[in-house]
Amino acid sequence: MTNAAYRDRxxxxxxxxxxPIVNTIILVLLMFATLYPVVxxxxxxxxxxxxxxxxxxxxxxxxxxxKSYTSILQDPAVYQxxxxxxxxxVIITVLNLFWTSMLAYALARREYVLRxxxxxVMVLTMYINAGLIPNYLLISKTLxxxxxxxxxxxxxxxxxxxxxxxxxxxAGLPEALVESARIDGAxxxxxxxxxxxxxxKPVLATVxxxxxxGSWNSxxxxxxxxxxxxxxxxxxxxxxxxxxxxxxxxxxxxxxxDALANQSVAKTTPVTIxxxxxxxxxxxxxxVYPFLQRYFVTGMVLGSVKG
Amino acid sequence: xxxxxxxxxSALRRTKHxxxxxxxxxxxxxxxxxxxxxxxxxxxxxxxxxxVNAFRDYGNRKLVAKGVTPYNGIANFRWLFGRxxxxxxxxxxxxMSVINLVFGxxxxxxxxxxxxxxxxxxxxxxxxTVTYLPHFLSMVIVVAMAQNIFASxxxxxxxxxxxGLTQTPVFWLGEGEYxxxxxxxxxxxxxxxxxxxxxxxxxxxxxxxxYEAASIDGxxxxxxxxxxxxxxxxxxxxxxxxxxxxxxxxxGFEIQYLLGNGLTANFSxxxxxxxxxxxxxxxxxxxxxxxxxFKSVVAIILLVGANFIAKxxxxxxxx
Numbered sequence: 001m002t003n004a005a006y007r008d009r010x011x012x013x014x015x016x017x018x019x020p021i022v023n024t025i026i027l028v029l030l031m032f033a034t035l036y037p038v039v040x041x042x043x044x045x046x047x048x049x050x051x052x053x054x055x056x057x058x059x060x061x062x063x064x065x066x067k068s069y070t071s072i073l074q075d076p077a078v079y080q081x082x083x084x085x086x087x088x089x090v091i092i093t094v095l096n097l098f099w100t101s102m103l104a105y106a107l108a109r110r111e112y113v114l115r116x117x118x119x120x121v122m123v124l125t126m127y128i129n130a131g132l133i134p135n136y137l138l139i140s141k142t143l144x145x146x147x148x149x150x151x152x153x154x155x156x157x158x159x160x161x162x163x164x165x166x167x168x169x170x171a172g173l174p175e176a177l178v179e180s181a182r183i184d185g186a187x188x189x190x191x192x193x194x195x196x197x198x199x200x201k202p203v204l205a206t207v208x209x210x211x212x213x214g215s216w217n218s219x220x221x222x223x224x225x226x227x228x229x230x231x232x233x234x235x236x237x238x239x240x241x242x243x244x245x246x247x248x249x250x251x252x253x254x255x256x257x258d259a260l261a262n263q264s265v266a267k268t269t270p271v272t273i274x275x276x277x278x279x280x281x282x283x284x285x286x287x288v289y290p291f292l293q294r295y296f297v298t299g300m301v302l303g304s305v306k307g
Numbered sequence: 308x309x310x311x312x313x314x315x316x317s318a319l320r321r322t323k324h325x326x327x328x329x330x331x332x333x334x335x336x337x338x339x340x341x342x343x344x345x346x347x348x349x350x351x352x353x354x355x356x357x358x359v360n361a362f363r364d365y366g367n368r369k370l371v372a373k374g375v376t377p378y379n380g381i382a383n384f385r386w387l388f389g390r391x392x393x394x395x396x397x398x399x400x401x402x403m404s405v406i407n408l409v410f411g412x413x414x415x416x417x418x419x420x421x422x423x424x425x426x427x428x429x430x431x432x433x434x435x436t437v438t439y440l441p442h443f444l445s446m447v448i449v450v451a452m453a454q455n456i457f458a459s460x461x462x463x464x465x466x467x468x469x470x471g472l473t474q475t476p477v478f479w480l481g482e483g484e485y486x487x488x489x490x491x492x493x494x495x496x497x498x499x500x501x502x503x504x505x506x507x508x509x510x511x512x513x514x515x516x517x518y519e520a521a522s523i524d525g526x527x528x529x530x531x532x533x534x535x536x537x538x539x540x541x542x543x544x545x546x547x548x549x550x551x552x553x554x555x556x557x558x559g560f561e562i563q564y565l566l567g568n569g570l571t572a573n574f575s576x577x578x579x580x581x582x583x584x585x586x587x588x589x590x591x592x593x594x595x596x597x598x599x600x601f602k603s604v605v606a607i608i609l610l611v612g613a614n615f616i617a618k619x620x621x622x623x624x625x626x
Contacts, residue, residue: 019424019528020424020425020426023421024430026421027425027434030418030434030438031433031437033496034437034438034440034441034496034500036456037452037453037456038440038452040455040456041452044455054460055461056460058462099346100343102340102343103340106336106339112333112336112340113329113330113333114337118344121347121348122343122344125347125351125352127553127554127606128606128607129603130352130354130357131357131582131599131600131602132582132586133582133586133587133595133599134354134357134358134360134596135350135357136586136587137354137357137360137592138354138357155350157346158346158347158350188333188335188336188339189339216445217443217445217446217447219445219446219447220560236445236448239448240447243447243451243565271455274451275451275455278448281445282444286440289440289443293435293436297504300505301504301505
């Protein structure tokens, strides 16, 4: 081995020690940056309201207080909003899985004569839409769904992306499954429900997660169609309203934080309340998310295959 | 002659036994798919009929109240293109979607490469779990957090003044010129981990023998990344880029609507927000539909163009 080559080898070996360390540091910093705002919000939510106005709370509450949570949990509007959010999420998820998986099965069958036509019609919806106003007119005027609970359910029963995820998965299952079911005399509907559907559990979990999160997190539908109807407000919209009011007061507060703090206004200020609602509305996602992680990665990869 | 007759005969038979016969035989598949077809036609295609409103006059309140909205040709479009705030909204839309596209793609590829170099499975999984998380948070929550983080007494300003980069706190949320970049940064925070999924899956399909061969030939880690990893994800990158060009008119809507305020309105108003302001808040459906229609038509042109480029490059097409 020549000297130069030896030096080269050594250089690379040293590199191989340095790089993983640098890499680890970068990734740990990234995780910190990702989690900081979340932990910060949690810290605020457990902090005393007046004290929080001074700012500067980072990862741990400065003055512990459960006031924000107790005051939220005494507010019937929060329960109503949580009920609306939870119920619509469950209904939409079930309906989505039902319709989307059946459609995906039909479009995965190569012999189906309408396959290309329907697939094209569906895929185009991912790129082209009529726009806000025509949709608004359809839903509020033509279908008369404004200020109705059904506005959460009916317009959101289908997502093309999820259909493609399911279709790709079903198309990847062994053809023999369908054939042997057919030889045994089962029609397509029965084949699907008894043979294919149970095999799709992992990808159904993925789609269920996507749909449920989308529904749980939506606020704009409330804003457009049910904003004036107190008993139909969703949790996210409630949070959005709190956000708007805090922003207004924060602009005033920034001018004289200390003055405000000294006045010792209401014991709980909107900042801590807002953070507490944030935490409450995020908990369901945080609880479900780790269990589904191994599924949704597969789902994303399946969905990115051409439609 | 007989040949022609026979082929004619078979052609005839195929039409007779063809499409409808097969469809009837496949009634179960039809029953599973046609309801959703009708649903999509109603909710995604029928509203396009509403585009006729773009050619109607909603300006006269008294007439609108009576339900009279006469056609007025292209007057709505004329009016739109005479307005500064409409051009401004086009500019904001394009600026933010380009910033999002560049920031999003670069950060996702960078993180994917870094993750790909991690040897310890547990650590890799932890980083992935943590960085995927913000994708599942609602925009309302993300904006609420951003308002804490970027507040004048928030941690970012504390950091900057602590390091000595600024003397006085920066008013991040109230200065229009920061707005696009703020949106870019927040979107990276939210989506960077999620964006890596596709790239990492492309990287796992790279043949490990390539890395071994390169190491034996004396290639260092960076050379392996540049000559093996990056070329390995090139086609994924191209496809995603093309798809995103089709979405260039979508700069997002929620984040601008929630994060923007009176001080930043000139930089936060996207076409969607313009449509919302004129259509829903001021109830001028004609002008708002015209603006939305303009956006949709440009999006279709971009999509067809991107599809054409994809075809020329020999990549998978979108349609």
